[in-house]
Amino acid sequence: MIEIQGLSIFYGKRRLAYPDISVKKGEAVGIAGKSGCGKTSLFSFLLGELPDSAFSYERAELLGRDLSLWGMERFEKISYIPQFAQSALNPRMKVREHIDAVLSACGRRGSGEAEELFQKLALSEELFSRYPSTLSGGQKQRIVIALAMLKKPELLFMDEPSSAIDFITLRRILKYIWSIKGTTTILMTAHQRPFLEKAVDRIVELSEGEKCWKSEM
Numbered sequence: 157m158i159e160i161q162g163l164s165i166f167y168g169k170r171r172l173a174y175p176d177i178s179v180k181k182g183e184a185v186g187i188a189g190k191s192g193c194g195k196t197s198l199f200s201f202l203l204g205e206l207p208d209s210a211f212s213y214e215r216a217e218l219l220g221r222d223l224s225l226w227g228m229e230r231f232e233k234i235s236y237i238p239q240f241a242q243s244a245l246n247p248r249m250k251v252r253e254h255i256d257a258v259l260s261a262c263g264r265r266g267s268g269e270a271e272e273l274f275q276k277l278a279l280s281e282e283l284f285s286r287y288p289s290t291l292s293g294g295q296k297q298r299i300v301i302a303l304a305m306l307k308k309p310e311l312l313f314m315d316e317p318s319s320a321i322d323f324i325t326l327r328r329i330l331k332y333i334w335s336i337k338g339t340t341t342i343l344m345t346a347h348q349r350p351f352l353e354k355a356v357d358r359i360v361e362l363s364e365g366e367k368c369w370k371s372e373m
């Protein structure tokens with residue numbers, strides 16, 4: 157699903173170097189490393205958000221195709237949950253409207269899919285009629301995950317799903333990740349190491365002790 161070899165990302169004089177990363181279909185892989193070692197930048201690269209001059213690689217493939225050949229259609233296959241995803245919800249749209257917008261973008265009408273996802277994430281359907289401002293942080297985080305999964309992505313990218321949420325929400329998210337493991341391929345970062353270790357099959361390290369992996373200032 158993902159093959160990366162010899163990747164470097166450049167921000168001015170700073171070069172972030174990456175170890176080889178290989179993710180097979182159905183695997184859940186964690187990306188770990190000190191703050192600033194390039195976890196979020198890896199997602200930016202895979203999502204095509206970086207200009208061509210900001211990276212170089214020997215091999216970079218997404219779903220069997222060179223990354224340079226992917227355009228916006230990659231978003232039909234990938235769901236991305238960014239860091240601080242809770243703010244991704246539109247404050248003027250009720251939860252139901254968010255669900256309808258995702259289904260409509262996928263050309264589907266949905267028959268109980270959102271209800272099923274909400275149940276799996278321990279969310280009440282009563283929340284459908286609510287605006288984001290009336291939801292707790294943990295509810296918003298799980299709703300963002302439900303919306304991402306409503307797309308039925310082949311690949312799920314999660315950047316820091318464990319940040320700023322309580323223990324019970326973490327357990328619920330973890331249980332949900334376990335339930336989709338094997339059917340959805342997952343690439344995930346998390347500062348909370350115990351959470352990451354429980355969530356994924358294996359971890360790729362972007363740090364070597366106190367330093368970032370072969371990166372240069």
Ligand SMILES: Nc1ncnc2c1ncn2[C@@H]1O[C@H](COP(=O)(O)OP(=O)(O)OP(=O)(O)O)[C@@H](O)[C@H]1O
Binds near residue numbers: 193194195198
């Ligand atoms: N748009 C940008 N312009 C310049 N430098 C950037 C930019 N985006 C990221 N960086 C730098 O690149 C490095 C890696 O950032 P990145 O956000 O990928 O790290 P991270 O491992 O996700 O960090 P954290 O764990 O704190 O979220 C940092 O030193 C950061 O300051």
